[in-house]
Amino acid sequence: MDNVVEGLGLRKRSLKAITTTKRSTSEDVGVDGGLEEPLSPSARLLHEPHFNLYIIAIIGTKTKINPTVVKNGLVHTLLKHPRFCSLQVEVGEKGGKMKWVPTEVNLENHVIVPQIDPEMDLSSPGKFLEDYISDLTKTKIDMSKPLWELHLLNIKTADAEAVGVFRIHHSLGDGTSLISLLLACTRQTSDPNALPTIPVTKTTSVRSSGNYTGIRWIFMAIWGFLLLAWNTLVDIFMFFATTMFIKDTETPLKGAPGVEFALKRFVHRSVSLDDIKLVKNAMNTTINDVVLGVTTAGLSLYLNRRYGENGKNNVGATEKRNNLPKNIRLRSTLLVNIRPSSGIQALSDMMEKKAEAKWGNWIGYVLFPFTISIRDDPLDYVREAKLVIDRKKNSYEALYTFVIAEIVLKLFGIKASAALTHRILTHTTMSFSNVVGPSEEIGFYGHEMSYIAPSVYGHPHAFTINYQSYVNKMTIVLAVDEKAVPDPHKLCDDLEESLKLIKDAVVAKYKDAK
Template identity: 50%
Template sequence: MDSIPSLNTLGSIRTTKNGETFESFKKGADHEQPLSPMARMFHEPDFNFYIICIMGFKTKLSPDVFKENLVHTFLKNRRFSSLQVMDKENGSMKWIPTHVNIDDHVIIAKLNPNIKSPDKFVENYISNISRSHIEITKPLWDLHLLDIKTSEVEGTCVFRFHHSLGDGISLMNLLLASTRKVSDPEALPTLPGNKKLGAAKVASLWSTLSFLWNTCVALFMFMLTAVFLEDTKTPMKGSKGVEHRARRFVVRSVSLDDIKLVKRAMNVTFNDAVLGVTQAGFYRYLDNKTTDSPHNMRFRATTIFNLRSTTSINDFTDTDTDGTWGNKIGYSLLPFNIRPNKDPLDYVRDANASMKRKKASLEPMFTYYFTKLVHMLFGAKVAVKLIRKVLYNTTLLFSNVPGPQEEITMFGHRVAYIAPSCYGQPNALLIHVVSYMDKVMFVISVDEETIPDTHKLCDDIEESLRNIKASTQTA
């Protein structure tokens, strides 16, 4: 496969050799805005995260249509039309508006008409994207168009954003604001659970004490993990330097009705059902990888929580009057049940019990504000070292993102699936779960040196869902 072409330097801006300082950088200029502490952290060498969003389409891709619409959507947002410039004197960074040539950001894949396996080609192409970074001499985003038919779709596009532009929720909202319902071409899509979010509520002395206890225990474990407490070494635990290696991205869809059946039968949440299925799938995978049956191991996920007050789809601007933009996420450490269970439903029960404790605590909010405090007192390098150690000492990152409930189009192209993910994280395994129409996508990002058989892991998750579903029907 051809390597991903490098991005050209903007002709209107003169740069130094390393692209760090620009002729247009003038201290105190009215149009300059500083990067937030969280955004600045994502420029540290060992914390250089990128968000990607793979979208499959039921119709052939039209590059000119994408380019024309991106000019009127993405480029209305200052973050997508500004450079991120570093002040060498103090290490701070600022947004500086610049002229954007859309052709520098839309990359059309060169395709061999005699490709034997289009599915494998697309998978390899996306993996190859994770080997590269976007040059800081231009706004830190791009779009890759692969106008090739696979077994599931007529064409694939891959949006790539540097994490400093925003977190997954804000960037997903930007993408969805660029879509419309198939049933109503003028209407934005609808997201499930589109309501105000708030802190956990307590209704009695006992629940108040339980809330405080859960918070204290969670924070104690978080600090131990940041210092030394590491998960058990397993075939899914990454080694040092994993954040600098290429990733493999695999998307596996399951029936939304099957997940809902488990949810209703066990009276749990959607997240509980998904986590239970994932835990059961991990046990199946590790049981086949090791001579001894997995049990009594420390196996944890760093789960990502959205701290915004609302999850509604917003417009393209970044005025942030409602907290839409930025990196407003907290982390929570979630223990996984990786042991044999005679009853497959026990995996869902354990997930439900763990999530109840996490919801009755302030752990995500603490990790967010504590990281900002460390950054303010000691700088970005120390804050990154803290969070990176927590991520590395756990086994995986886990995130659940709600998607549209109805079929949508993007710039006139009918969307078959949406699959967000990341690379650059110090974990060998990252799972995003996103719902769309009647499907639930498990989007798996792995370090292939650690997990070379990603499709086998997907098979085990899918088989676990079948077993859990069958168990609910016989219970």
């Protein structure tokens, strides 16, 4: 694969051929049997030109990475997963059906260790890493091999001694399952035989709180059902309205047509998870409520500055006055995994024993509105995020959008489904996700990790934000089209500053209460 940039001073490698070996000539059966199986319609959808998605997972380590050790580990873990040792083969004419075909995997074609020119200037290793990963978005993984790669870069950055970069085609599975699968390849540093532990998020329903008996319980149950039905109807109406005519405001964050094909840049910033938990506990919210509030505040700061710089009366410190247009509509698509993800233990067992585990892409949409404004009280950003999310929890929006997409897919085909998905995304501004990570230090085949930074590219958004927790850190990952967001590090500064303002407001309020 021509995956390295000549301008970065890296030497190219040639792709060796992979021999495809069928294990049986019988009709299609399940992947757990090791035989051919057709790609699901949702997996096939992810190969459409305007929706060709790749997942990027950046892993920072506290030591240099030994490629031999990593390859040996992959043989006993990731390569036991059927999707990671199968080709996606098109059957019949171009654009026809595709099948998973088991193959013998040559790790030399998947684990890429670029040879860095010793004479190259590495005075800014962080920028070198950003450029390297950004260059990956110019290319596709060759279909002659399973659609995943691991790039190992032994360069020291500000927050790691070395970096591993997974690039995985989204057709192999949804983002949450793939990140969980990668974590199933790790072990706790305090106990090399123990898998990571992921904090379990308590799922509470806003419609089921309270203790009611008799007639009052029946009344509240009926009211809860009506509220659920109403919220769902409103959300489904907004889904269809967004498909037909409702578009987000053309802000600086909005991507131009064709942005799905544009070069993407990935930057990340780690903040204190303890600070987020402090706000969560003080305001009786969830971590997700807090990060959504921080995101709203950070985007408001960033856009306020951008509008001030673009205005006619720019006189320096535009952040100190409100430059925002009124009634900005800025929404994010939250992709929700409809089917509960397989746990880390189940995925580890599957790789150990080649057992069957639930897999695939079962994704629904939630449209989340960010209210862009300058608030006197920073805590208002979190309060409003909680109100919106509580309402979304009391709706079957994600499930119904998934069902609608499946109906369109089955009745009208992949092209129509891709067009529907593309229209929803182009009528919104950004994508958002928040993934819970391990609560203890872990090692990637013996290499202690310092951070995890997942993201995605190939969809028609110029701006994507992902939050990933790990021990006492929360890593904010931005994927941007630099034509829309030319200064992603400043946006990271705004998000970090917003968390500080919200935390300081909580501390001040707590002291006043004392």
